[in-house]
Amino acid sequence: MGPLGRRPHKRTPGTRRCRQLFGTAAGNVEYVTESYSLSEAWESDARTVDTLRSELAREDLARHLALFYQSPQNQLEVAATFVKHGLRTGNRCLYFVDTNARSTVERAFRTADIDVERRVENGDLLIENGQDAYRQANFDPDELITLLADACHESVADEYDGLWVAGELSWCFHTDLTYDHVVGFEADFDAACPDLPVTALCQYDLNQFNDESVAKALWTHEQIIYRYRLCENPYYVPPNEYRSDGGGLLNARLMLEQMYDLAHARSQVTQREQRLSVVNRILRHDIRNDLNVVRGILSLVADRADLDDVLAVRLDTAIDHVNDIFEVADKARYVERTISRSTVERTSLAPFVARAVERVETTFPEADIAVSGVNDVEVVADTNLDVALTELIEYAIRNQDADPRVSLTVSDRPPERVVIDVGYDGQPVSRGDRRVLDDGVETPLQHCRGLELWLAKWVVENAHGRLDFPQGEESSIRVELYRCLA
Helix, strand or coil: CCCCCCCCCCCCHHHHHHHHHCCCCHHHCCCCCCCCCCCCCCCCCHHHHHHHHHHCCCCCCCCEEEEEECCHHHHHHHHHHHHHHHHHCCCEEEEEECCCCHHHHHHHHHHCCCCHHHHHHHCCEEEEEHHHHHHHCCCCHHHHHHHHHHHHHHHHHCCCCCEEEEEEHHHHHHCCCCHHHHHHHHHHHHHHHHHCCEEEEEEEECCCCCHHHHHHHHHCCCEEEECCEEEECCCCCCHHHHCCCCHHHHHHHHHHHHHHHHHHHHHHHHHHHHHHHHHHHHHHHHHHHHHHHHHHHHHHHHCCCCCCHHHHHHHHHHHHHHHHHHHHHHHHHHHHHHHHCCCEEEEECHHHHHHHHHHHHHHCCCCEEEEEECCCCEEEEECCHHHHHHHHHHHHHHCCCCCCEEEEEEEEECCCEEEEEEEECCCCCCHHHHHHHHHCCCCCCCCCCCCHHHHHHHHHHHCCCEEECCCCCCEEEEEEEEECCC
């Protein structure tokens, strides 16, 4: 095993065979131009790249993706993020260059902290010429898919989990092929993807492809990357439908219908937001004011000296319930303010843990809170992570009878996760609450007690993390975040 944890640094037989599949060796390829300089381009926000990296780790990531971009920096940063994630997750990566020179692509990869020389020497990374690959297949979709399938199987035989492919689609401008020929290959490849250990990223320059070509590209990719975000594609047409007799007219109508559905959905969302704003105002202002009057009157009555014991107990109960409603209203207003200020960034974990513990110790000075583990790592997190941790620690304290103790343990989960376990010796999160939180929906019969766990869930998941409830001898609430490895 090499230092990367998979295999020694030597070129495997499969690497040579992959190179044979695609013709020209990378070192002898002729390129179009050296048109891009990382130092000259505008710098993107690092948070957008981190967010994209976490989105690529989704369990429902499509096998056939498309990137639509307008700037060379956008293209190369996304491509480097895609390749980097593919390498980290144990895949061989194959990159087809065309517009960009090999040196430009390698420089972008190094900027993303990919050890290009080592990865190439080890056989993990191949950088080939797109025109040569398609020429090798005689520009025949079936033949090219066969070559890619062979490369996938060779990668698995060399003990990789699969093959990640990224290609610059500008090669098609150097041939006599129509774009329908190219998009036909896209549809055929899309149909073959579910049966192959492959994840592919096709890259489209919006400055080169016209609207009709982009529309056709949308038909054949279930998910797209646009402005550093992974998006579900409402215009995607499954391969069997794309190849149906309806042809272009069927697809055009489908796109129009989907646009109508999207517009209708947006209208419904706007109406619901307007209704919720009215309901929230009533809850926060009108009902709160009326309850304040009720609480004042109940308190005046409770202070009378001529009350019998039974009536005094009933009044105390009524006042307690009114106070509970006030607490819920305050918590709802707090949750709304917190969520509205949510942003995601790469940051050190330690300050968030420290702020959360300090807040809880101020509110619950009798609680014993122990922190352990590596908590100075960098993570991708919502800026309200300390709020979420505070809510979870306080939840653990409130679910203990006396001498509350909470353990906050931070640990690594290779290759890209950081785990925060909030452990306590008390009542665990109920099965019903866990089910509601997992489903993300409450009903009159199934609902979660309070808003604390909801707030923590929303904050954690905003950074594509996960809130979980491990079952064991000790009650525990687990937060999983993405670790910044570069």
